[in-house]
Amino acid sequence: MSEKRIAIAGGGPSGLACAYTLARQGKEPFLVEKEDQVGGLCRTINFHGYLFDIGGHRFFSKNAEILELWRHVMGNDMLHVERKSKIYYRKRFFNYPLSFFNVFKNLGLWESFRCVLSFILNKYFRKRDESTLEGWITKQFGERLFWIFFKSYSEKLWGKSCENISSDWAEQRIRGLSLRVAIRDMLSGNRKNAPTTLVRQFLYPRTGPGEFYERLKKNSAERGATITTGRRVVRIRHDGARIVSVVAGDPRSRSGEEDIPVEYLFSSLPLPDLIKMLDPLPSSKDVLVAARGLRFRSILIVNIILDRKDLFPDQWIYVHSPEVKLGRIQNYKNWSPAMTLDPNKTSLGLEYFCDEGDWFWRMNDVDLINFAINEAEKIGITSRRHLIDGFVVRNAYAYPVYNLDYKKHVAVIREYLSGFSNFQTMGRSGLFQYDNSDHALYQGICAARNFLGHAKCDLWNLDSNRMYLES
Ligand SMILES: Cc1cc2nc3c(=O)[nH]c(=O)nc-3n(C[C@H](O)[C@H](O)[C@H](O)COP(=O)(O)OP(=O)(O)OC[C@H]3O[C@@H](n4cnc5c(N)ncnc54)[C@H](O)[C@@H]3O)c2cc1C
Known part of the structure; x- marks a missing residue:
């Protein structure tokens, strides 16, 4: 491929919103996503007909444009859900809020x-x-x-x-x-x-958040965007002032690498990964040190299907009790009945927080399911004899960690990246900001508008007070 493309790295909310906005303006962006599915942290996984989020994803926003986008894309397939959640602490359930x-x-x-x-x-x-x-x-x-x-x-x-x-x-x-x-x-x-953290009612696509992102992908592709899944950005070539090309390859091997010349690059890749992918690497040691100083907390979810009709009425329960490692439990049929194939069964997501590569991350899936079931039994949520099936999902870049010095590191990288005239970074991991999907969508839209000359948004400082936030 010799023609220069407008490239987008990452097909999560920010990447897709960027592709969608560009495609609506007659551009033909080229998006590369490493997973087989788009949606990033907001994708929905289908396991034997049961649907699972990467942690439950509420749709809530104070941004009128995002609300309109959801309405436009989802039409009548959006549910209005009354929030029900609890905190479990020392053998008691506290209503939350x-x-x-x-x-x-x-x-x-x-x-x-x-x-x-x-x-x-x-x-x-x-x-x-x-x-x-x-x-x-x-x-x-x-x-x-x-x-x-x-x-x-x-x-x-x-x-x-x-x-x-x-x-x-x-x-x-x-x-x-x-x-x-x-x-x-x-x-x-x-x-x-x-x-905003306690919002009582939220929107939720009938078949999970992934549906919205699949539709955004389809819409963008119909207007000329190329959305490629199962390809990973491995290197980003530059000449010090401009991004020259993006090298994409198979996520599981180094074979079939392709060098894509770019006119412009939008990236939603995790900020430290982006720096490590630059070819040549930044000559400033400070930038490399800053990239090493930014950490992410990972999420590991043990998803299970149980032979029980009703377990509890909440969408999720925060597990504060220190005697278990379990952090939160999602009950998907309470988000939308369509998430559970058989209404007589229950599908749960047992969420754990860990670090990529630590003992928990490396545990094999069968042991993880056993571990999670033991903990669920310990706090009286369910019993092992109801377990039908399960699988494990890991995501290394779930939460940007706000260490005491993170701002200093982000500032160094931000300054360095501002030296590229044909590049923008965006999204939760791309800006290292603990934001929700409405914010990521808006960043993608604003990045596209900056490129089109329709706006001059500072993505690092979009007004987050208009958004809502939750872990
Ligand atoms: C457990 C949990 C619960 C959440 N709950 C909510 C909620 O209720 N409501 C809400 O609005 N938000 C929620 N969020 C936040 C929401 O998931 C994020 O704000 C949103 O996904 C950020 O979108 P993004 O595009 O910035 O990043 P991501 O969703 O992380 O997308 C980035 C994409 O880039 C891809 N990628 C990474 N590296 C490469 C590479 N080298 N090459 C190609 N592709 C690559 C990834 O595979 C991914 O698809 C939650 C987050 C978590 C972790």
Whole structure:
């Protein structure tokens, strides 16, 4: 292929939204996705007719353009779902969003009193280092509530102490929530101004989020985009000022590599991977050090099908109890009945957080299913004798880790990448921002508009306050 192409690396929400926007403007972008399916973290996996997300994916946005895009692409195939979720902690289930009487009943009079006392002490009399996750949450809610509702889950998620995580994550995730507001809303039942993390109702495609992305792919292809799956970007050639070509190959071997000359490159590849793929590598040691300093937390999901009609009414349960490694449980028939082939069965996603290559990541799938079933039995969710089948999904780049120095590393890379005149990076991993799919979609649209000359958006600083966030 000698013709220069507009290339897009990655077929997740940002890559597809970019392809879709370009194709609607008469361009013919060429998208390369390493998986066999598009959708990235938002794809839906079909296992013997049962449908599974990579963790449940709510569709919720405050961005009118994204809401219109979902409506336009999905038509009547979008469900309006009432959120039902709980927190499991020390053998008790707390409604989440929290309800006053439920919390009071579960904690008891004495513990509730201690929580309020600890809140007053921390809020008004103690100094905390609010640049860390621990300091920020303790200041907002007090030590005891931090231990009960934040510490164990956050430490499972990040794999490190909350003292070593930047408070940026909490500020994004639970922005606007304070104990005073929470108690006021718990008592009044007011959800109107609930912080974005607690949204009560969301949209969900009838057959899972992947359906939306498959339609986006089809729509883009019909207008001239080429969407190639099962091909991995392995190298990005440049001359220091411009990207010259992209080398794509088989994700499982080095055979069949193809050098695609590019006019322009949009990338949603994880930021550190992008740097490592540059050919030649950046001559500045600082850029390489910065790339090495950015880490992702991985997700490993044990998906199982059970011979049980009804297990629990929630879409998901957060598992805070430290005695199990399990982080969250998804119950897909409660997202949409169409996710479960047989209504007399239940399909669950048991979510674990780990690091790529650690002992858990490397465990074989049969042992992982056994491990997960043991934990589900331990907390009383189900029993091994109901297990029909299961499979495991791993994703190495699930969560950009907000270490205390991550901003410094991102700034170095950002500065370096600004030297390329025909390149934009976008998306959750591409910008190293803990954002949801509505945000990634919008970044893809804005990147395309920048290229077309229809906008001048700074993708690194799109207004995330208009979006919603959740782990
Ligand atoms: C467990 C979990 C639950 C979530 N829940 C929600 C939710 O409820 N609602 C919501 O809106 N958002 C949710 N999110 C966030 C959402 O998944 C992301 O915001 C969104 O997927 C980001 O889109 P993206 O295009 O930036 O990246 P991704 O979805 O990561 O897509 C990047 C794509 O690039 C591909 N790629 C990577 N390397 C290469 C390569 N070398 N060559 C070619 N292709 C490559 C990947 O395979 C992938 O398809 C959740 C995320 C997680 C982890």
